[in-house]
Amino acid sequence: ANDQRSDRCMYFDTHGFIKVDQFSDKKEVEALRNQMGSLAEQWDPSSGIDSFGTDTKENRSRGDYFLESSSKVHFFAEPTALLDKENNQKELKPEYQTDKLSALNKSGHAMHMIPGAFQNYAKSEKVRNLVLDLGWKDPVVPQSMYIFKQKRIGGTVTSHQDSTFLYTTPKQSCLGLWLALHDATLDNGCLWVRPGSHWESTRRQFKRNPLHFGKEAVKTRSNEANGDTSAPKFEMEDLDGVQQIPWDGAIPEGGYDALLEAGFVPVECKAGDLLAFNGELDHLSLPNFSDKPRHTFQLHMVEGDRAGVTWSKSNWLQYPAGLPFMRLVE
Ligand code: AKG
Known part of the structure; x- marks a missing residue:
């Protein structure tokens, strides 16, 4: 067992990811899908909805419903499944009103914080063992996400490193279990990954915009009737000294050749297979x-x-005061 462990660690260290076949059995996969089915069933779109796409403009203009999803379960629809109403409000197109699930792009960001299949999985021994095996010392879980990638309308996820959104100091320490x-x-x-790209530094940081959240901004805001400032809530900062790779964002029309040439490889999976990848791996x-x-x-x-690492205060995701991230090791 020891040899097997060091093999998977070595592969992970070298390439930035590993695939674990049948990490979850059929029963667990069904339990996870079913819990999401019932959460979506209980969700009332008139109480909150937004769209989710991943280009730069969409990233910067995320609103309060996104911000408040840090420690809750909120639902985000495919942009093509929504109609714009007045005052920036959105609603599901009529064809999705009786089939909410089919409109969804993703749900986030705290499924692991509510009792049920998601939490059981997050707290499972196999998750803890894998994460410790891969070298993490004091892993905590800032977020979980359920991505639907629906038939016919499931949108692109542009190339990115997760550390852009889950930034830590003095070093990057994000690990994704997909x-x-x-x-x-x-x-x-x-999913497509660019093996070895985790050796490059994090090239961007997605930040709360001080012009929106800082002291000056609060002053401006209190003068405005609608309680908002004109400064966007978020900004995407290019990090100093990091060479920009030619690939960032847009997915080319027509064929896979350009992606393969840029170094990406597709990773096909069976239901229940897991990809573990370093937060600096481009995907x-x-x-x-x-x-x-x-x-x-x-x-x-x-x-x-306890591993000497600090969650950046600039990250979009911040829990309410007093609520800690879930620890995997007590
Ligand atoms: C992420 O978790 O960072 C992803 O990029 C997910 C992409 C996907 O599942 O399509």
Whole structure:
């Protein structure tokens, strides 16, 4: 068992990711999909909804519903499934009103904080053992995400490193556990990774904009009737000294050649397979035009204070005062 462990560690260290076949059995995969089914069923879109896409403009303009999802379960629809109403409000297009699930892009960011299959999985011995095996010392879980990648309308996830969104100091320490809840294939938008890219530094940091959240901004805000400032809530900062790779964002039309040339490889998975990857590994997924959905559940962890690592105060995701991130090791 020891040899096996060091093999997977060595592969992970070298390439930035590993695939673990059948990490979850059929029963667990079904329990996870079912819990999301009932959460979505209970969700009333008139109480809150927003869209989710991953280009730079969409990243910067996220609003309060996103911000408040840090320690809750909020639902984000595909932009193409929503209609704009007055005052920046959105609603599901009529064809999705009786089938809310089919409109969803993702749910986040604290499924692991409520009792049930998500939490059982997050706290499972196999998750803890894997994470410790891969070298994490004091792993804590800032967020979980359920990505739907729906049949026909499931959108692109542009190339990015997760450390951009889960930034820590004095070093990056993010680890993503991406669990396939359906078979993920080239047809329905499997994940693509760029092996070895985790040796490059984090090239961008997604930050709370001080012009919105800082003291000056609060002053401005209190003068405004609608309680908001004109400064966007978030900014995407290019980090000094990091060479920008030619690939960032847009997915080319027509074929996979350009992606392969840029060094990306597709990782097809069976339902229950897991990809564990370093937060600095570049990855993306293409749209799903097929007639099969491709659900996944993701846990993102970082090192905690007992490993000498600090969660950046600039990260978009901040818990309410007094609520700690879930620890994997007591
Ligand atoms: C992420 O978890 O950071 C992803 O990029 C997920 C992409 C996907 O599942 O399509």
